[in-house]
Amino acid sequence: MSEATSSSDKLDLSVVIPFHNKAKLTMLAVDSLLKFGPRLREIILLSNNSSPDELEAIKLATVSRPFIKIFEYNHPFNYQKLMNFGVEQATGQFLLLLNNDTELRPESAGLIERMVAKAADPKVGIVGCTLLYGDGNTIQHGGVFLRPKGQAEHLYAGRRYSQSIAADRDVSIFPYDITTDLAMTAVTGAVQVVEKAKYVGVGGMDTRFIICGGDVDLCIRLNHTGMQTWFVGGGFLLHKESQSRAFIPIPYNDFYWSYRSYMQGFDIEVGDRYLPAITNQEDFR
Amino acid sequence: MQFALRVIRKLANIGHKITYKMAVLFARIEDKSLRILLGTDYSVRARSEMTFEEKIYSSIPLIVPLNPSLPAIGRPAKVALVVPSLTSRGFYGGVATALIFAAKLAERHHMPLRIIQTSETGDGRGLEQFFTANGIAIDAASVELIDISARRYNIYGYLDMRPDDIFIVSAWWDAQLIEQLPLTHKFIYLIQDFEPIFYANGDMAVLAENTYRTNRFIPVCNTELMYKFMTHQGYDYIKDNGLWFEPAVSRxxxxxxxxxxxxxxxxxxxxxxxxxxxxxxxxxxxxxxxxxxxxxxxxxxxxxxxxxxxxxxxxxxxxxxxxxxxxxxxxxxxxxxxxxxxxxxxxxxxxxxxxxxxxxxxxxxxxxxxxxxxxxxxxxxxxxxxxxxxxxxxxxxxxxxxxxxxxxxxxxxxxxxxxxNWDKTLAHTLKGVDEQLEQYLKFD
The missing domain is CATH 3.40.50.2000 (Glycogen Phosphorylase B;)
Structure with a gap:
């Protein structure tokens, strides 16, 4: 087990995990990270209006681990404000922003380390990776691209992971090899690695977003400052999306600001600048 | 004899089963009916909670937001006429005027035309004939028809757009939808009636009235009388920026x-x-x-x-x-x-x-x-x-x-x-519109 220690091989990495109740799910994310991830500086658990019972369960589960710090942010849900608050508490050079419904699997050991190494490059901003649904073979996220006549979408979402990484993959379905590193417009906020100075340098997440869109916006803003978003290929985390939070209607506000932001990353003549082979296919998903 | 008795016994058994099943069925129907009447059945039970969005947008579906989405690759900026519906029942009155106005503006700017229906789906049949009858040289087949009337509180409605599209609206709820979009030009608000008077005092009247109180539109009144009325009502922005035209409806x-x-x-x-x-x-x-x-x-x-x-x-x-x-x-x-x-x-x-x-x-x-x-x-x-x-x-x-x-x-x-003659009657107004379109909106 690679629990955070004082040994010299640990990464100067602060993991920030927001949660609302779901103590069990959250601890699964924490434990998987500790079991299969790198040695790290700290884990910051950010409670957003959790019930006393669930919060207590988290405290009990982490009581013997001083590097796991619990903070409460008991304001109405705004993902951006929540994460900015969490990042303020972080002391590490690097940040791993992580949803509490994720899980690192043993076959992906070393993935976080590679993401951090990538993020250390001065020309790199946010770093993401493949996410699979809970079944372990359906892609939830292979990076983010900007879809003409659409919004920001997850590359290969809903497709079979095993087919996407096969040596003889069908390139008409999987034009990009997600076992390799790829420059992208953005990666999902569910799992993002970034140097804290870079995050803070662009003002953190834009709090005008409420629920979603702020993660992609952050990538686009960093891209514009010359710090490119990268997708690190090979390995994956599970993302049991929708288990972490009840359905909340996305307010118009987020669509408005997303459009404003995405237009900054979008090329009207090409579509998505980094993955044109996808965006030129109108019906491709 | 024995066979006959067996048949009778069998029939009696079947009859008993049928009677029993009917009795159970009727009991269930009675029970369900009673629950419905008492309001305790799940199908009629009042919900104790619903989201803000569901409550508002179910009550006033006209104002379900229109979410902007990215434009198609290579598509030029367009004149985008927003109408409640383009039904094949014919184009009369305000909708006809809006169609003519939009088509003339598109012609003037050499821009393609798109028509966006926000409330009811119409197939736009007869558009070609309508344009021809009004001396508009736009190929109706090149007009992009978009229908976003199916959006609901739980069904997002998307409109792919460019910030420099020129939007034209006529109905107050369309004005409200378009006013919220991230545009670089003011949208054109064809004020063809004072729509708050369509409603009794209440939500709808206030919503309609409030659309006259922003400054993100170019007011174009249908008749000088309409402009004078808006001025009389104290809408200073419309007073200072309002244009008008007289409709070419002489027969x-x-x-x-x-x-x-x-x-x-x-x-x-x-x-x-x-x-x-x-x-x-x-x-x-x-x-x-x-x-x-x-x-x-x-x-x-x-x-x-x-x-x-x-x-x-x-x-x-x-x-x-x-x-x-x-x-x-x-x-x-x-x-x-x-x-x-x-x-x-x-x-x-x-x-x-x-x-x-x-x-x-x-x-x-x-x-x-x-x-x-x-x-x-x-x-x-x-x-x-x-x-x-x-x-x-x-x-x-x-x-x-x-x-x-x-x-x-x-x-x-x-x-x-x-x-x-629409060309003559709109000439001055369209020139005024052009001048105001040149004043780009600044994003905050």
Missing amino acids: LASGKAVDNTGKKKQLFLYGRPNVERNLFHLSLDALNRAFSDGGLVASEWEIWMAGQNNLPNIKLSSGAIIKNLGKMGMDEYITFSKTIDVALTPMMAPHPNYPTLEFASIGSAVVTTKYVTKHDLSNYSDNIVITDLSVEAITAGIKKAASMSYETRMKNLATTTIAD
């Missing part, structure tokens, strides 16, 4: 009203009881009085109404009968209108309605009503008799119109100013 080019001298005179009621500002019932009362008090003699007149289907003919106290022609097709309406001596087209709104101008333009005498700043329509035509908003005044107006001779009505055509 004179298609022929004058016929001379019915010596024959039964023809009276027409613009009969739309479902459009309250047309004052259908007051008009009926006024007609009843005009034909009862000796003003008009029933035997000398034929009375018609049109504008709404499924209305019965109406028998007045004098015995005169108003025959309903229902909703007429455009060609039928134009032919019919030339037979009319007197048209009764009340309008409890700040602008002259199109039937008033259309009938006056061909030499019919027209009775319509005043409203706040609309006191006098003689600048359009002396064939228009405008009355106060009362049964007595409308009755007097009918009598006055009926007394106008055919010669007088035809003579009045010489001084009629009702526009007959």
Whole structure:
């Protein structure tokens, strides 16, 4: 087990995990990270209006681990404000922003380390990776691209992971090899690695977003400052999306600001600048 | 014998089972009915909680937001006309004017046209014919039709757009939707009526009224009278930036009203009881009085109404009968209108309605009503008799119109100013629109 220690091989990495109740799910994310991830500086658990019972369960589960710090942010849900608050508490050079419904699997050991190494490059901003649904073979996220006549979408979402990484993959379905590193417009906020100075340098997440869109916006803003978003290929985390939070209607506000932001990353003549082979296919998903 | 007994026993058993199952079924139906009646069944039980979005947007679906999405690759900026619906029932009144305005603007800027339907799905059939009839050289097949009427509180509606698209709206709820979009140009708000008066005091009236209070639109009023009314209401932004045009609805080019001298005179009621500002019932009362008090003699007149289907003919106290022609097709309406001596087209709104101008333009005498700043329509035509908003005044107006001779009505055509050419009537307005389009909006 690679629990955070004082040994010299640990990464100067602060993991920030927001949660609302779901103590069990959250601890699964924490434990998987500790079991299969790198040695790290700290884990910051950010409670957003959790019930006393669930919060207590988290405290009990982490009581013997001083590097796991619990903070409460008991304001109405705004993902951006929540994460900015969490990042303020972080002391590490690097940040791993992580949803509490994720899980690192043993076959992906070393993935976080590679993401951090990538993020250390001065020309790199946010770093993401493949996410699979809970079944372990359906892609939830292979990076983010900007879809003409659409919004920001997850590359290969809903497709079979095993087919996407096969040596003889069908390139008409999987034009990009997600076992390799790829420059992208953005990666999902569910799992993002970034140097804290870079995050803070662009003002953190834009709090005008409420629920979603702020993660992609952050990538686009960093891209514009010359710090490119990268997708690190090979390995994956599970993302049991929708288990972490009840359905909340996305307010118009987020669509408005997303459009404003995405237009900054979008090329009207090409579509998505980094993955044109996808965006030129109108019906491709 | 034994076999017969077995059969009887079997049948009795089956009968028993059927009876039992029927009894269970009826008991369930009874139980379910009782629960429904008591309001305890899950299907009718009041929900204890719902989201803000579900409550608001289920009650007022017109304002379900329109989420901007990225444009198609390579697509140029377009003129985007936003209308509640483009049904194949035909393009009349405000929608027709909006179509003409948008098409003329698109022509002027050499931009493609798209039409966005926000409330009801129509297939746009007849668009080509409509454009041709109005001298618009736009290939209807090149017009992009978009339907976003299916959006609900839980179904997002997306509109792919460019920030530099030029939007045109006419209905208040479309103004509200478009006002929220991230645009680099102000959108054009065709103010063709004062829409808060469509509603009783309440949410809808306030929502409609508030759309006049922003500064993100280019106000284009349909008629100077409409502009004056908005100014009178204290909308300073509209006062300072408002443009207007006079609608080219003259029908004179298609022929004058016929001379019915010596024959039964023809009276027409613009009969739309479902459009309250047309004052259908007051008009009926006024007609009843005009034909009862000796003003008009029933035997000398034929009375018609049109504008709404499924209305019965109406028998007045004098015995005169108003025959309903229902909703007429455009060609039928134009032919019919030339037979009319007197048209009764009340309008409890700040602008002259199109039937008033259309009938006056061909030499019919027209009775319509005043409203706040609309006191006098003689600048359009002396064939228009405008009355106060009362049964007595409308009755007097009918009598006055009926007394106008055919010669007088035809003579009045010489001084009629009702526009007959959209290019001419829109030229100045479109120039003003261009100037305001050049003032780019700044994003915050």
